[in-house]
Amino acid sequence: MFFEIALSYLLCIFKLLFKTQTKQISLFSMYEELKYWYLRDHKLFRVLSFAQIKQLCIIVGFKKANKGEIIYFSNSETPRIFLLKRGAIKIVSLDEDGNETIKDIVQKGDLFGELTLESDSVVNEYAKVLTDEVSICSFLLSDFEDLMLRNPNLALGYTKFVGLKMKRLKNNYSNLVSKDARTRLIAFLKDWAEKEGVFENQKVTLGNYLTQNDIAQIICTSRQTATTLLNEMVESGLLEYNRKEIIIPDISVL
Amino acid sequence: MFFEIALSYLLCIFKLLFKTQTKQISLFSMYEELKYWYLRDHKLFRVLSFAQIKQLCIIVGFKKANKGEIIYFSNSETPRIFLLKRGAIKIVSLDEDGNETIKDIVQKGDLFGELTLESDSVVNEYAKVLTDEVSICSFLLSDFEDLMLRNPNLALGYTKFVGLKMKRLKNNYSNLVSKDARTRLIAFLKDWAEKEGVFENQKVTLGNYLTQNDIAQIICTSRQTATTLLNEMVESGLLEYNRKEIIIPDISVL
DNA sequence: TCCTGTTTGTAAAGTAGCCGACAAAAGCAT
DNA sequence: ATGCTTTTGTCGGCTACTTTACAAACAGGA
Numbered sequence: 001m002f003f004e005i006a007l008s009y010l011l012c013i014f015k016l017l018f019k020t021q022t023k024q025i026s027l028f029s030m031y032e033e034l035k036y037w038y039l040r041d042h043k044l045f046r047v048l049s050f051a052q053i054k055q056l057c058i059i060v061g062f063k064k065a066n067k068g069e070i071i072y073f074s075n076s077e078t079p080r081i082f083l084l085k086r087g088a089i090k091i092v093s094l095d096e097d098g099n100e101t102i103k104d105i106v107q108k109g110d111l112f113g114e115l116t117l118e119s120d121s122v123v124n125e126y127a128k129v130l131t132d133e134v135s136i137c138s139f140l141l142s143d144f145e146d147l148m149l150r151n152p153n154l155a156l157g158y159t160k161f162v163g164l165k166m167k168r169l170k171n172n173y174s175n176l177v178s179k180d181a182r183t184r185l186i187a188f189l190k191d192w193a194e195k196e197g198v199f200e201n202q203k204v205t206l207g208n209y210l211t212q213n214d215i216a217q218i219i220c221t222s223r224q225t226a227t228t229l230l231n232e233m234v235e236s237g238l239l240e241y242n243r244k245e246i247i248i249p250d251i252s253v254l
Numbered sequence: 255m256f257f258e259i260a261l262s263y264l265l266c267i268f269k270l271l272f273k274t275q276t277k278q279i280s281l282f283s284m285y286e287e288l289k290y291w292y293l294r295d296h297k298l299f300r301v302l303s304f305a306q307i308k309q310l311c312i313i314v315g316f317k318k319a320n321k322g323e324i325i326y327f328s329n330s331e332t333p334r335i336f337l338l339k340r341g342a343i344k345i346v347s348l349d350e351d352g353n354e355t356i357k358d359i360v361q362k363g364d365l366f367g368e369l370t371l372e373s374d375s376v377v378n379e380y381a382k383v384l385t386d387e388v389s390i391c392s393f394l395l396s397d398f399e400d401l402m403l404r405n406p407n408l409a410l411g412y413t414k415f416v417g418l419k420m421k422r423l424k425n426n427y428s429n430l431v432s433k434d435a436r437t438r439l440i441a442f443l444k445d446w447a448e449k450e451g452v453f454e455n456q457k458v459t460l461g462n463y464l465t466q467n468d469i470a471q472i473i474c475t476s477r478q479t480a481t482t483l484l485n486e487m488v489e490s491g492l493l494e495y496n497r498k499e500i501i502i503p504d505i506s507v508l
Numbered sequence: 509t510c511c512t513g514t515t516t517g518t519a520a521a522g523t524a525g526c527c528g529a530c531a532a533a534a535g536c537a538t
Numbered sequence: 539a540t541g542c543t544t545t546t547g548t549c550g551g552c553t554a555c556t557t558t559a560c561a562a563a564c565a566g567g568a
Contacts, residue, residue: 093428095428095432097432099432101428101431101432103424115417115420116414116416116417116418116420116421117410117413117414117417118414118417118418118421145410148406148409148410148413149406149407149410150406151406152402152403152404152405152406152409153403155402155406155409155410155413156371156399156402156403156409158413159371159402159409159412159413159416160370160371160372162370162413162416162417162420163369163370163371163372163416164370164372165420166369166370166416166419166420166423167370167372167374169420169423169424169427170357170423172427173423173426173427173430174347174349174355176427176430176431177355177430177474178349178351178353178355180554180555181554181555211514211515211516212515212516213515213516220431221555221556222555222556222557223515223516224517224518224555224556224557225554225555225556227515227516227517227518228517228518230516231516231517231518243515243516243564243565434524434525435524435525465544465545465546466545466546467545467546475525475526476525476526476527477545477546478525478526478527478547478548478549479524479525479526481545481546481547481548482547482548484546485546485547485548497534497535497545497546509568510567510568511566511567511568512565512566512567512568513564513565513566513567514563514564514565514566515562515563515564515565516561516562516563516564517560517561517562517563518559518560518561518562519558519559519560520557520558520559521556521557521558521559522555522556522557522558523553523554523555523556523557524553524554524555524556525552525553525554525555526551526552526553526554527550527551527552527553528549528550528551528552529548529549529550530547530548530549531546531547531548532545532546532547532548533544533545533546533547534543534544534545534546535542535543535544535545536541536542536543536544537540537541537542537543538539538540538541538542
């Protein structure tokens with residue numbers, strides 16, 4: 001098993017600081033430091049200075065969870081935005097008829113939660129942990145709004161970020177309308193490869209934390225169809241597939 | 255042919271002003287006045303004061319067009335945001351295979367264009383005028399960004415606005431995934447009624463500027479299916495339908 | 509190790525909605 | 539009116555998918 005990333009970060013910073021300037025560094029300030037790094041490496045917050053982030057202290061929660069765990073985050077008393085620091089989760093929504101659909105796969109470094117800045121109580125969403133373990137930090141929507149009001153650059157950046165999400169969704173939408181399941185599967189695999197794949201020339205290796213059922217839901221088809229398509233692709237040599245990893249021998253011919 | 259709306263508006267204001275206070279009002283300042291009102295009645299800009307809007311002068315273009323006209327706006331040299339002042343248009347996108355899909359129906363008071371603040375040259379979109387005539391004004395994306403940087407409140411408001419669009423799209427998406435064509439048609443009609451319908455108790459009247467083909471594209475089905483469904487609904491008394499208007503006798507039973 | 513729940517594989521039957529084809533109706537310009 | 543274009547109505551065949559159903563393979567805990 002691995003240590004919590006927060007801990008390792010802390011340790012690292014701790015060591016460094018001890019060597020150079022042990023005196024006035026309290027544990028509290030190290031905690032602040034940590035928050036800084038957590039936010040710091042999200043591109044959204046790059047526009048802010050070190051001092052600014054430190055000052056703001058908007059992170060109010062850390063959380064760690066293991067595979068299979070379910071994290072409820074919608075209709076919470078106080079709306080929050082979450083930042084996934086490690087691992088991957090899926091956002092699942094339960095509609096009135098009781099069937100669950102995958103809204104999104106959130107990976108390391110991604111934000112999720114009330115991204116539209118308006119909490120709507122109607123939707124019933126929760127997150128399910130896909131990887132061995134995840135760590136998540138969160139801040140209050142209201143704090144974030146204040147922060148944006150004081151930093152128009154951040155607001156602009158955030159708007160573009162939401163815009164990007166929107167563009168992706170639009171793309172999925174038009175795929176769903178005009179392309180068949182096979183094409184959608186290929187598009188999804190390419191996407192996934194681009195985001196997380198390890199490239200060796202044309203060969204791409206993906207750590208596979210999705211079941212075929214997950215994949216099916218993402219590309220909006222039935223589990224059986226997804227299974228058949230995947231096996232067909234394995235058959236024709238486009239793919240190597242098992243529960244642990246997916247290898248695409250040559251992504252250019254996918 | 256009709257005159258440019260800007261011109262006619264100008265003329266109108268011009269006349270009025272001449273009667274009351276001819277002295278210090280220059281033509282320039284009247285033009286400013288006009289811009290003010292155009293922006294003013296979009297809720298997004300309510301956070302700005304009269305003086306602020308006047309100062310900003312971000313509107314750079316007016317345009318008027320008639321039914322059936324096509325307005326190209328994507329991949330223009332300088333990215334803009336447009337504000338539809340009157341009428342309705344559809345945003346159509348042409349994909350690589352040459353089939354056109356309706357991206358959006360834009361009604362009076364709505365914004366369209368590079369809403370995500372990032373121009374992407376990939377998509378090939380244009381607008382087609384649906385109503386007898388429309389008037390449109392536009393401003394430069396860069397001006398708008400500057401404006402937001404100076405008015406964080408506006409930036410926040412805009413983000414929420416984009417978020418709302420996103421929410422709508424998400425909703426459509428999940429309808430498309432889990433509901434059949436009939437349900438989608440009903441959902442669309444309800445939506446439309448809410449946005450533009452004239453209510454008399456449970457009876458709603460809609461000015462119909464869409465062809466059945468348009469409707470079909472909006473709910474993502476074939477024209478034939480849409481036609482059949484509509485006729486079925488007329489048959490069963492849920493609807494009165496003709497090319498000019500749609501009447502829903504009782505929206506509660508739709 | 510076995511046992512149990514989850515995930516994957518496969519087949520057959522059923523179906524919503526697409527597509528092509530054609531005709532009638534409506535709108536529009538001359 | 540007269541033609542010409544767009545829109546609407548209707549039919550049947552077709553197909554990509556869903557659903558149901560069951561079995562094999564796997565994974566993880568006791």
